[in-house]
Amino acid sequence: MAHIQLKNISKSFGNHTALTGLNLDIADGEFFVLLGETGAGKTTTLRMIAGLEKPTEGQVFIDGVDVADWGAAERDVALVLQQYSLYPRYTVRENLEFPLKPKIRRLPDAEIKDRVARAAKTLRIEHLLDRKTDRLSGGEMQRVSIGRAIVRKPRVFLMDEPLSALDAKLREALRTELKNLQIQLGATFLFVTHDQIEAMSMGDKVGVLNHGRIVQTGTPHEIYNNPRDTYVASFVGSPPMNLIDGRLINNRAVMAPMNFELPLSGGAKGFGGAKTGAATEGRPLVFGIRPEDVYLESGAPVEARVHDVENHGVEKILTLRVGDTTLRATVSARTDVAIEQSVRFAWNADKVVLFDKGSGVSLRHAS
Amino acid sequence: MATAVMTTLDPNSRSAARGMSDLTIRNLFIIPTIVFLIVFNIFPLLYSLGYSFTDFRASSPAPANFVGLQNYRELLNDPFIWSNFAITAKYVIVSVVGQVIVGFGVALLLNRDIPLKGLLTTLLLLPMMLSMAVVGLFWKLLYDPSWGVINYALGLGNFEWLSNPDMALYAVAITDIWMWSPFVMLLSLAGLSAVPKHLYEAAAIDRAGSFYTFFRITLPLVAPILMIAIIFRTMEAFKTFDLAYILTSQPTTEVISIRLYKMAFQEWQTGRSCALAYIVLIMVLAITNIYVKYLNKVKER
Numbered sequence: 001m002a003h004i005q006l007k008n009i010s011k012s013f014g015n016h017t018a019l020t021g022l023n024l025d026i027a028d029g030e031f032f033v034l035l036g037e038t039g040a041g042k043t044t045t046l047r048m049i050a051g052l053e054k055p056t057e058g059q060v061f062i063d064g065v066d067v068a069d070w071g072a073a074e075r076d077v078a079l080v081l082q083q084y085s086l087y088p089r090y091t092v093r094e095n096l097e098f099p100l101k102p103k104i105r106r107l108p109d110a111e112i113k114d115r116v117a118r119a120a121k122t123l124r125i126e127h128l129l130d131r132k133t134d135r136l137s138g139g140e141m142q143r144v145s146i147g148r149a150i151v152r153k154p155r156v157f158l159m160d161e162p163l164s165a166l167d168a169k170l171r172e173a174l175r176t177e178l179k180n181l182q183i184q185l186g187a188t189f190l191f192v193t194h195d196q197i198e199a200m201s202m203g204d205k206v207g208v209l210n211h212g213r214i215v216q217t218g219t220p221h222e223i224y225n226n227p228r229d230t231y232v233a234s235f236v237g238s239p240p241m242n243l244i245d246g247r248l249i250n251n252r253a254v255m256a257p258m259n260f261e262l263p264l265s266g267g268a269k270g271f272g273g274a275k276t277g278a279a280t281e282g283r284p285l286v287f288g289i290r291p292e293d294v295y296l297e298s299g300a301p302v303e304a305r306v307h308d309v310e311n312h313g314v315e316k317i318l319t320l321r322v323g324d325t326t327l328r329a330t331v332s333a334r335t336d337v338a339i340e341q342s343v344r345f346a347w348n349a350d351k352v353v354l355f356d357k358g359s360g361v362s363l364r365h366a367s
Numbered sequence: 368m369a370t371a372v373m374t375t376l377d378p379n380s381r382s383a384a385r386g387m388s389d390l391t392i393r394n395l396f397i398i399p400t401i402v403f404l405i406v407f408n409i410f411p412l413l414y415s416l417g418y419s420f421t422d423f424r425a426s427s428p429a430p431a432n433f434v435g436l437q438n439y440r441e442l443l444n445d446p447f448i449w450s451n452f453a454i455t456a457k458y459v460i461v462s463v464v465g466q467v468i469v470g471f472g473v474a475l476l477l478n479r480d481i482p483l484k485g486l487l488t489t490l491l492l493l494p495m496m497l498s499m500a501v502v503g504l505f506w507k508l509l510y511d512p513s514w515g516v517i518n519y520a521l522g523l524g525n526f527e528w529l530s531n532p533d534m535a536l537y538a539v540a541i542t543d544i545w546m547w548s549p550f551v552m553l554l555s556l557a558g559l560s561a562v563p564k565h566l567y568e569a570a571a572i573d574r575a576g577s578f579y580t581f582f583r584i585t586l587p588l589v590a591p592i593l594m595i596a597i598i599f600r601t602m603e604a605f606k607t608f609d610l611a612y613i614l615t616s617q618p619t620t621e622v623i624s625i626r627l628y629k630m631a632f633q634e635w636q637t638g639r640s641c642a643l644a645y646i647v648l649i650m651v652l653a654i655t656n657i658y659v660k661y662l663n664k665v666k667e668r
Contacts, residue, residue: 051571052572072571072572073574073576079569079572081568081569085563085566088587088588099573101579102573102574102575148569
C-alpha cells in the first residue's frame with residue numbers, strides 16, 4: 001500500500017513531448033483513474049511510475065521517497081498491460097508462480113501454493129490452472145495477468161487499459177470484479193483508460209489528461225457535473241455535454257447563432273462566482289448543459305425539430321435541431337417522438353455550466 | 368489441386384499476350400530446377416547405391432562384381448573406420464558447442480541498442496562469406512608455430528597447433544567456430560528480436576532477476592530457432608572435409624569425410640567408398656531426425 005506523488009513531471013521522446021508539468025497525488029488505498037484519449041500520455045505516466053521509463057524532468061515519490069534511481073523491481077509495483085503479457089509456453093499456474101519464484105526472494109513452496117490458490121479463487125480461474133496460456137480466451141488471459149499482479153501483494157497496482165481488448169459483456173463483469181478486488185485488498189490502484197464509463201464507474205478519483213497535461217482531477221461526480229473546461233465537458237459523458245455559444249443578457253441566455261433564448265435565473269453570480277459576475281454580462285460565453293438536463297415540455301420556451309432518435313432501451317437520446325445547430329436531449333424511452341416532429345424544450349437552469357468562450361475554462365474554475 | 372490455388376493470369380499482361388498459361392509459367396520456373404536436381408543429385412545418389420554392393424574400382428577396366436553386403440560388413444567391422452567416426456563425433460561436439468556458445472553470446476550482446484549495430488552485425492558475418500579453402504589457408508598461416516600471429520598474440524612461443532596430434536583437431540574446430548559462429552549468431556538474433564519486449568517488462572515488474580529472466584523467458588522462446596541452427600551446423604560439421612584437409616594431415620584429424628575421400632580417390636576403392644558414403648548419409652539422417660523430433664517437442668511446449 002502506498003501513496004504516490006508525481007511532481008512537475010515532463011517527458012519527451014526526441015522531439016515529441018509526451019507530458020508537460022504533470023502533478024498527481026494518489027492517496028493510499030485510492031482507486032485513481034487516469035482518463036484521456038489515445039496519445040494523451042496515460043501509458044507514459046504509468047510506465048514512469050513503474051520504473052520502465054525515466055522522466056525527462058520532475059520527480060516520482062512512492063510513500064514520500066524519491067524513486068528516481070529505483071528499478072522496476074525495487075519499486076514493487078504490479079503492472080497489468082492491455083496485451084496481457086502472459087509468459088508463453090507456461091501453464092496458468094506457472095504464470096502465477098513466476099513472480100514468486102525468483103531465487104532472491106523465493107518464498108517457501110507452501111506459501112506459493114497458498115497464494116496461487118487464493119488468487120485463482122478470487123479471479124475464478126481455478127479450473128484453468130493447468131492449462132497452457134495460449135489455450136485461453138481473452139477474458140481468461142486478462143484474469144491471469146491480473147492474478148499475476150495480485151499474488152505478489154505489491155505496493156501499487158498499475159493497470160494500462162486492461163479491459164479495452166475485451167468484449168462488452170466481459171468488460172462490464174471485470175469492471176465490477178476489479179472494483180471489488182480493490183476494496184477487498186484495500187490497495188492503491190492507478191487505472192488508465194480512454195473509456196469514460198470505466199472512469200466514472202470505478203474511480204474514487206479521476207484525472208483527465210489531455211495532450212500531456214492534467215486538465216482536471218476530482219471525484220467522478222465533480223468531473224461530470226462541474227467540468228473545468230470545455231474539453232472535459234465534451235470528453236466525459238455519453239452523449240457529451242451540449243456546448244452552445246451565446247451571451248448572458250438580463251438573466252437570459254441568448255444563443256447567438258441559433259437565435260433562441262433561455263431563462264437563467266440567479267444570474268451570473270451563481271455561476272461565475274462573485275469576482276467574475278460583473279464581467280459576465282454580455283461577453284461571449286459557452287453554455288454547457290448535460291443532455292439529461294434538457295427536457296421536452298409543451299409550454300417550454302424554445303421550439304425545435306427532432307433531427308434524430310436513438311433508442312437505448314432505458315432511454316432515448318434525441319438530437320434536436322434549432323436553426324442549423326443541434327443539441328442532444330436524453331428522455332425517457334416512453335416519450336413518443338418521430339423524426340422531424342416539432343417539439344418544445346427547456347433546460348434545468350441550475351445545471352448549466354458557463355465557460356469562457358476564449359479560453360474554454362469554466363467560470364467556476366477561473367480564478 | 369495445384370492449379371486450384373493458383374491465381375489466374377491478368378489477361379492484359381505480356382505473358383498472356385504471348386499465349387502462356389499459368390501452368391506454362393509455373394513449369395518454366397520449376398522444370399530446370401527439377402532437371403538439375405535429378406541429373407546432379409538424385410541420379411548419382413541412386414547410382415552410387417548400386418556401386419556400394421559391388422567391388423567396382425574406377426581406376427581399373429575390370430567389370431564390377433556384385434558382392435552383396437560385403438562392403439558394409441567389412442566397413443562396420445573395421446576398427447579404423449570406427450576411430451574415424453569417433454574423431455568426427457569429437458569434432459562435431461566441440462565445434463557445434465563452441466559455435467552455439469560464441470554465436471548465441473554475441474547475439475545477446477548485439478540484441479540491444481548499441482551504436483553502429485547494423486555495421487557491426489555485417490562485419491561479424493564476414494567469416495561466413497569466405498570460401499572454406501581460403502579460410503583454411505589463412506588459418507594455417509595464423510597457426511604457424513614460428514611466425515604465426517596467434518602464438519605471437521597469446522605469447523605461446525613455438526606452440527605447435529597443427530602438428531601436435533592432440534591439438535590439431537581442436538585447432539580445426541577453433542577455425543570452424545570462427546567461421547560459423549556468425550551463422551548461429553544470425554539465427555539467434557532473429558529469435559531474440561522476436562521475443563516481445565513487453566514480456567521483458569512484465570518480468571522486470573515481476574521482479575525477476577536477469578538470470579531468471581534469461582532461463583525462464585529468453586531461452587525457451589529462442590530455443591526452436593536455436594535448434595534449427597544446431598541442426599544445420601551438426602550436419603555441416605559431420606560432413607567437414609575441406610577445412611580439416613587443408614589445415615592438417617594428422618591421423619588424429621582424419622574425420623570420416625577425409626577417410627572417404629582417401630578411399631575413393633587415392634585407394635580407388637569405389638564400391639567400398641560408396642558403401643561408406645551411404646553409412647555416413649544414414650547416420651546424418653538419423654541424427655537430424657532425432658533433432659527434428661526434439662525441435663517439434665520444443666515448439667509444442
